[in-house]
Amino acid sequence: MKDITVIGTGYVGLVAAIGLSDFGNRVVGADINPEKIARLKEGESPIFEQGIEDYLKRNLESGRLSFTTDVALAVRGSDVVFLAVGTPPKKDGSADLSYLESAVDTIADNTKNYTVIVTKSTVPVGTNRALDERIRSRNPDADIDVVSNPEFLREGRAVQDFFHPDRTVIGTDSPRAKEVLKSVYRALNLISVPFIWCSLETAELIKYASNAFLATKITFINQMANLADAVGADIHQVAKTMGMDGRISSKFLHPGPGYGGSCFPKDTMAVVSTGDDFGVDMTLIKSVIAANEEQKKHVVKVLKEMMGELSGRTVAVLGLSFKSETDDVRDSPSLTVVAELLKAGAAVRAHDPKGADNFRMLLPETECFSGSYQALEGADALVIMTEWNEYKALDMELAAEKMRGRVILDARNLLDPELARENGFTYRGIGRGV
Ligand SMILES: NC(=O)c1ccc[n+]([C@@H]2O[C@H](COP(=O)([O-])OP(=O)(O)OC[C@H]3O[C@@H](n4cnc5c(N)ncnc54)[C@H](O)[C@@H]3O)[C@@H](O)[C@H]2O)c1
Numbered sequence: 001m002k003d004i005t006v007i008g009t010g011y012v013g014l015v016a017a018i019g020l021s022d023f024g025n026r027v028v029g030a031d032i033n034p035e036k037i038a039r040l041k042e043g044e045s046p047i048f049e050q051g052i053e054d055y056l057k058r059n060l061e062s063g064r065l066s067f068t069t070d071v072a073l074a075v076r077g078s079d080v081v082f083l084a085v086g087t088p089p090k091k092d093g094s095a096d097l098s099y100l101e102s103a104v105d106t107i108a109d110n111t112k113n114y115t116v117i118v119t120k121s122t123v124p125v126g127t128n129r130a131l132d133e134r135i136r137s138r139n140p141d142a143d144i145d146v147v148s149n150p151e152f153l154r155e156g157r158a159v160q161d162f163f164h165p166d167r168t169v170i171g172t173d174s175p176r177a178k179e180v181l182k183s184v185y186r187a188l189n190l191i192s193v194p195f196i197w198c199s200l201e202t203a204e205l206i207k208y209a210s211n212a213f214l215a216t217k218i219t220f221i222n223q224m225a226n227l228a229d230a231v232g233a234d235i236h237q238v239a240k241t242m243g244m245d246g247r248i249s250s251k252f253l254h255p256g257p258g259y260g261g262s263c264f265p266k267d268t269m270a271v272v273s274t275g276d277d278f279g280v281d282m283t284l285i286k287s288v289i290a291a292n293e294e295q296k297k298h299v300v301k302v303l304k305e306m307m308g309e310l311s312g313r314t315v316a317v318l319g320l321s322f323k324s325e326t327d328d329v330r331d332s333p334s335l336t337v338v339a340e341l342l343k344a345g346a347a348v349r350a351h352d353p354k355g356a357d358n359f360r361m362l363l364p365e366t367e368c369f370s371g372s373y374q375a376l377e378g379a380d381a382l383v384i385m386t387e388w389n390e391y392k393a394l395d396m397e398l399a400a401e402k403m404r405g406r407v408i409l410d411a412r413n414l415l416d417p418e419l420a421r422e423n424g425f426t427y428r429g430i431g432r433g434v
Pocket of ligand 1: 010084100102121
């Protein structure tokens with residue numbers, strides 16, 4: 001059993017704190033946000049994630065898991081400190097490391113015994129080595145090792161992914177730190193999760209390369225879907241058949257309104273920025289970023305084609321989170337689409353099962369309704385933006401009853417186009433024909 005502090009209790013840190021405690025370690029989740037910590041102490045999760053509250057309550061009750069705003073105190077009693085603070089993009093696209101730097105300064109000032117510092121935050125290549133130097137120059141007596149352990153969990157399946165990762169990547173050149181990490185993650189070793197032991201730089205790049213590749217795959221199928229619409233092909237058959245080729249795989253071949261979320265947009269920008277720093281051509285990823293921005297606008301463009309004029313019309317938007325099963329709206333394509341609709345003079349009636357409150361914090365002028373059919377009332381058109389299950393089962397007859405107009409733009413291809421047309425709707429998906 002290890003004494004662990006996890007600094008940052010957001011989507012990554014909270015899941016890590018709960019998971020590491022469930023593995024039998026003694027864990028303190030530390031965060032500078034007092035509101036979050038107060039809720040966590042009560043066993044209430046500040047984020048929506050499948051199954052998280054059961055694990056939270058169970059581990060709080062076991063006495064192995066606790067929460068604090070006193071990061072310094074938590075660090076003093078720890079063998080291992082995980083860093084899970086945000087690394088948002090700066091204006092120039094590079095990663096803002098100030099939260100991370102502030103956290104490691106606290107570690108430098110408070111570490112007592114040998115401490116392994118494990119970076120779960122996504123950081124540009126070279127960051128972990130720079131953090132190591134930063135701590136040693138601030139506290140020359142510090143007995144530490146800095147390890148890179150990038151996180152690959154998917155929001156919406158974060159808890160499951162923590163306990164059953166496809167692989168665990170650990171970048172370190174310290175045999176001492178390696179032994180500590182083996183002990184921390186013993187439970188994963190027992191279920192034969194592959195461990196990739198590598199250098200700090202390799203671990204850092206594995207994370208960026210993975211996210212940049214997934215963003216590229218999504219963007220690729222989005223552009224093919226737009227082409228399918230233009231030439232009269234069915235993107236579903238195209239994607240399904242492509243996916244039968246083992247070299248391609250069927251995952252991440254679902255066309256939509258563009259990728260979003262707190263990772264792909266910022267990580268693609270950061271990898272371009274790293275390329276610029278090292279004088280390496282990143283044309284491919286630059287094009288992906290630009291094409292993804294276009295895809296979000298493409299949704300509004302198609303809607304305009306379908307409706308003619310947007311000004312003075314009412315549009316129901318179903319789905320505000322960047323994907324289903326999460327309340328996370330950071331960089332959600334819905335932010336662009338709703339903002340563009342409002343700018344064009346349309347009224348928006350929006351719904352999301354979990355993300356509405358977060359969305360309104362970013363775009364306060366959005367009118368949100370608690371029920372999806374409520375949002376449809378009096379609407380001239382419906383745009384589906386997120387693949388929530390409840391939208392897949394949309395009752396077309398009821399929708400027709402509630403709405404004033406008969407336009408559906410299904411940006412996630414959830415509905416049956418025939419059924420929509422039978423109910424009098426003009427229907428468009430992405431890549432399913434015009
Ligand atoms: N969200 C994901 O799906 C995901 C997946 C893989 C990797 N990541 C990476 O993990 C990191 C964290 O992402 P997230 O989505 O969990 O972020 P988040 O914004 O949900 O959480 C970050 C937390 O850190 C806290 N914090 C900031 N500075 C602090 C400090 N000095 N001391 C203590 N707490 C501090 C904030 O209050 C916040 O609660 C990022 O680098 C992200 O790229 C995220």
